[in-house]
Amino acid sequence: MSTSTVDRPAADAVPARPVGAVAVVAHRKKTLGGGLDELRSSLVAAGVGRLLWYEVPKSRKAPKKVRKALDKGAELILVWGGDGMVQRCADTLAGSDVPMGILPAGTANLFATNLGIPADLPEALRIALHGRRRKLDLGRLNGEHFAVMAGAGFDGDLIRDADRKLKGKLGRVAYVWTGLRHVRGECVRTRIRVDGADWFDGEASCVLFGNVGAITGGIPAFDDARPDDGALEVGVSTASGAIDWARTLGRMAAGRSEESPFVRLTRGRKVRVRFAAPKTYELDGGARSTAKRLKVRVVPGALTVCCPG
Numbered sequence: 001m002s003t004s005t006v007d008r009p010a011a012d013a014v015p016a017r018p019v020g021a022v023a024v025v026a027h028r029k030k031t032l033g034g035g036l037d038e039l040r041s042s043l044v045a046a047g048v049g050r051l052l053w054y055e056v057p058k059s060r061k062a063p064k065k066v067r068k069a070l071d072k073g074a075e076l077i078l079v080w081g082g083d084g085m086v087q088r089c090a091d092t093l094a095g096s097d098v099p100m101g102i103l104p105a106g107t108a109n110l111f112a113t114n115l116g117i118p119a120d121l122p123e124a125l126r127i128a129l130h131g132r133r134r135k136l137d138l139g140r141l142n143g144e145h146f147a148v149m150a151g152a153g154f155d156g157d158l159i160r161d162a163d164r165k166l167k168g169k170l171g172r173v174a175y176v177w178t179g180l181r182h183v184r185g186e187c188v189r190t191r192i193r194v195d196g197a198d199w200f201d202g203e204a205s206c207v208l209f210g211n212v213g214a215i216t217g218g219i220p221a222f223d224d225a226r227p228d229d230g231a232l233e234v235g236v237s238t239a240s241g242a243i244d245w246a247r248t249l250g251r252m253a254a255g256r257s258e259e260s261p262f263v264r265l266t267r268g269r270k271v272r273v274r275f276a277a278p279k280t281y282e283l284d285g286g287a288r289s290t291a292k293r294l295k296v297r298v299v300p301g302a303l304t305v306c307c308p309g
Contacts, residue, residue, distance in 0.1 A: 023069035025062050025089060026080035033121030034107035035182060039080065039103065042125055059084040059286070066092040074098060076306075077127055082106015083148055087284035090303050091145040094138055101128025110283050111147045113211035114227070116308045128306045134225040135301035139211050142295055144283060145302065146211065147227075152273070152281035152294060153188070153206040153237075184191040187240045189276035194268035202225035206237040207273055209296050222265070228302040231267045238262045271296040 022043060026036055033039075033133035036055070043051055052074055069077060077148050078101045079089045086102055093100055104108060104119045117124055138145040166174035190204035210222040210233035222233035239262040271294070278290035 020075045021050040023074035028055040032103035082285045083284045094302040102308040118245040131306045138302040140152040146283040151208040152279045191274045193272040208235040
C-alpha cells in the first residue's frame with residue numbers, strides 16, 4: 001500500500017503544515033478505499049504526532065466523541081462517514097476554530113461533493129492534512145446546524161421512509177423509490193416569512209433550505225448557492241401529484257428549478273415557517289421529528305473545513 005499521495009501535496013495545495021493532535025471520528029460501518037486500517041497507516045506515515053481514535057456505530061453518537069476530542073486538544077477532526085455523520089460533527093464543531101477534514105465514506109456525500117472532495121481515500125486525506133482551510137456557513141434549523149440542506153413536507157417524509165437497509169443497498173435509488181410512494185402527499189397551508197417580510201402564503205407540499213447547490217439525490221436544486229455567501233437558499237413547492245412532481249423533479253435535475261411552475265425560490269438570512277399541520281423535517285438526509293413551526297437562519301463562517309486548494 002502506497003501513501004505517497006498523502007505525503008506529497010499537489011501543487012495547488014498550501015505548503016504542508018506541522019501535524020499535531022489529529023482526531024478521527026469514524027462511522028465504523030462505512031467504507032472507503034482500504035478502510036479504517038488504511039487510514040490509520042496513512043496517518044502514521046504522514047507524521048501525525050498524536051492520534052486520537054474514535055469509532056461509533058451510529059452517527060448520532062458522534063457528537064460525544066467530537067467533544068471528547070476537543071477536550072483532549074485535537075487540532076484537526078477527521079470525519080469518516082456520509083452527510084449524516086458530517087452534520088452531527090459540524091453541529092458540535094460550529095463556532096470553534098478547529099477544522100474538519102471530510103473523508104467521504106458514506107452512501108450520500110453531498111457536502112464533500114459540493115466542495116470538490118473526492119471519494120478517494122489518499123486524495124481526501126491529503127486535502128484534510130494539507131488543503132485550504134475555509135470558513136463556511138452553516139444553516140441552523142430549530143436549534144440544530146446543517147451543512148447541505150434541510151427541508152420539511154415531501155422531503156422530510158421521503159427521507160424518513162428511506163429504509164436504512166434499502167438505502168445501504170441502493171444508495172440514491174432508495175430516495176427515488178421512496179419518493180414514488182409520496183408523490184400523492186397532501187399540500188398544507190404554509191406561511192413563510194423571509195428576513196421579516198411575508199414571502200409565501202398558500203398550499204405547499206415541500207419547503208427546502210439550501211446551503212449548497214446539489215441536494216438530496218444529487219439534484220442541482222439551487223443553482224447559485226454558495227456555502228460562504230452569508231445566506232441560505234429558500235424554496236417552496238406546490239406540486240401535489242405524480243405528474244406535478246415528475247415535471248418538478250425533471251426541471252430540477254436539468255438545473256432549471258426556477259422554470260418550474262410549481263417552485264418558488266429566494267434567498268435570505270432568517271426564515272420562519274408555519275404549517276397548518278405538523279410536518280416531518282430533515283437535516284442533511286437525517287429525519288427528525290414533526291413540527292408546525294420552523295425557525296431557520298444562516299450562521300456565517302460557522303465551520304472551518306479542509307478543502308481543495
